[in-house]
Amino acid sequence: MQAPPDRDLLLRPDRVWDAVADTPVDNVSVLVRDGRIEAVGHDLRPAQKTDILEMPGCTLMPGFIDCHVHLLDESAETAPSAYQTLTAVPVLRTLLHNGFTTVRDLGSAHLPLNVSLRTAVENGLIEGPHIIAAPNILSPRGGHGDKEPDLAQRYGHQIGTLADGVEELRRAVREQSRAGADWIKFAGGGGFSSRVGRPTSTSYSRVEMHTIVSTADDLGLPCAAHVFTDRAVLRAVAAGVRSVEHGCFATAPTYRAMEEAGAFLVPTHYVQTYFLDRLDDDDFWDSSTATTRQNYREHADVLREGLLRPARTDVKTAFGTDAGMFPHAENWREFPTLVAHGYTPLRALRAATCVAADLLQRPDLGTVTPGATADLVALAGDPFDDITATGRARYVLQHGRLVSAARDTVSASAPAEAPPPGCI
Numbered sequence: 248m249q250a251p252p253d254r255d256l257l258l259r260p261d262r263v264w265d266a267v268a269d270t271p272v273d274n275v276s277v278l279v280r281d282g283r284i285e286a287v288g289h290d291l292r293p294a295q296k297t298d299i300l301e302m303p304g305c306t307l308m309p310g311f312i313d314c315h316v317h318l319l320d321e322s323a324e325t326a327p328s329a330y331q332t333l334t335a336v337p338v339l340r341t342l343l344h345n346g347f348t349t350v351r352d353l354g355s356a357h358l359p360l361n362v363s364l365r366t367a368v369e370n371g372l373i374e375g376p377h378i379i380a381a382p383n384i385l386s387p388r389g390g391h392g393d394k395e396p397d398l399a400q401r402y403g404h405q406i407g408t409l410a411d412g413v414e415e416l417r418r419a420v421r422e423q424s425r426a427g428a429d430w431i432k433f434a435g436g437g438g439f440s441s442r443v444g445r446p447t448s449t450s451y452s453r454v455e456m457h458t459i460v461s462t463a464d465d466l467g468l469p470c471a472a473h474v475f476t477d478r479a480v481l482r483a484v485a486a487g488v489r490s491v492e493h494g495c496f497a498t499a500p501t502y503r504a505m506e507e508a509g510a511f512l513v514p515t516h517y518v519q520t521y522f523l524d525r526l527d528d529d530d531f532w533d534s535s536t537a538t539t540r541q542n543y544r545e546h547a548d549v550l551r552e553g554l555l556r557p558a559r560t561d562v563k564t565a566f567g568t569d570a571g572m573f574p575h576a577e578n579w580r581e582f583p584t585l586v587a588h589g590y591t592p593l594r595a596l597r598a599a600t601c602v603a604a605d606l607l608q609r610p611d612l613g614t615v616t617p618g619a620t621a622d623l624v625a626l627a628g629d630p631f632d633d634i635t636a637t638g639r640a641r642y643v644l645q646h647g648r649l650v651s652a653a654r655d656t657v658s659a660s661a662p663a664e665a666p667p668p669g670c671i
Contacts, residue, residue: 339375
């Protein structure tokens with residue numbers, strides 16, 4: 248529940264990392280007022296109408312941002328759309344309570360259901376992170392988003408947001424905008440889970456990619472490209488995409504081209520290791536995932552090598568996980584995975600805070616500075632010393648509202664009407 252509107256909230260963790268400095272600062276307090284950060288300092292004095300939240304043993308930092316999730320259960324695509332939408336409700340709560348206060352959902356094959364989820368969160372109907380939505384993944388026929396090509400060949404029934412050629416693509420982007428898109432996502436190459444469109448393929452021509460990006464730009468929408476190889480990444484970057492999703496086979500010259508263009512990389516490393524580490528586990532795989540297993544087996548060595556490259560570059564890395572391809576509750580594991588692949592804890596943490604906010608063009612997010620939105624997470628421990636602390640969200644605030652916390656650490660600086668139990 249929301250704290251009374253006339254009361255401030257003073258947060259007292261052991262240390263604060265504002266995402267601007269390179270390290271946390273000890274014994275700093277943060278004052279929250281009307282959903283925003285009012286002040287950050289060593290000697291903040293609570294006014295009469297201030298509630299105090301002690302956070303012993305915690306590092307307070309900006310709420311995490313996951314720039315690549317899939318909230319909807321793809322296995323429920325043949326169920327009624329209302330049911331598939333409801334499968335996201337527990338997912339949203341899990342992500343929020345894990346400290347992820349904003350997510351970018353990069354779409355599903357059919358129907359713009361994540362737009363409705365975004366509205367439901369905004370209106371307070373369900374609990375979850377702020378959602379930035381790309382309704383569907385645009386794909387060519389025979390591309391990564393072509394979900395059941397056998398049905399199309401036999402019955403003419405196509406599943407997916409499919410478009411080929413300039414005119415179809417212009418129409419498809421405009422339909423995404425009409426559906427309420429914040430972003431446009433397209434499959435510029437194949438994928439590991441696709442029954443067609445191998446991960447090393449390039450799906451759209453130069454003209455088609457330029458059509459997608461320019462049409463989206465006319466509508467004020469940025470683009471994200473699902474691509475893996477040098478060829479596909481370079482083509483997407485030349486077209487003007489804002490973010491490259493995955494890019495796991497890219498090499499150093501391609502990363503330099505991204506740096507020069509100012510494009511962001513959303514590397515999604517944990518999802519790759521999630522499947523690579525299970526290649527020999529027969530119980531993990533079934534007939535529906537046989538194609539995915541075969542693709543990972545075929546490309547395992549090249550993929551493992553590719554995962555080590557981006558940390559050696561200066562490419563702007565934004566945190567994204569592909570959660571939904573694995574259990575959403577594990578998305579925090581992207582942090583230790585990035586560190587294992589050569590990223591420093593500082594760079595990994597900035598990827599999920601200030602850099603992610605930059606990618607999403609949300610300057611109000613991603614820092615603990617006066618005026619910023621009070622989306623905050625307090626971790627048990629110090630992630631600069633132990634990156635696995637990112638999996639121990641002790642307190643989570645969204646727009647200054649405490650959504651996850653211990654219930655016995657809140658006190659008032661002056662007598663006031665008590666808030667409801669467990670709330671500020």
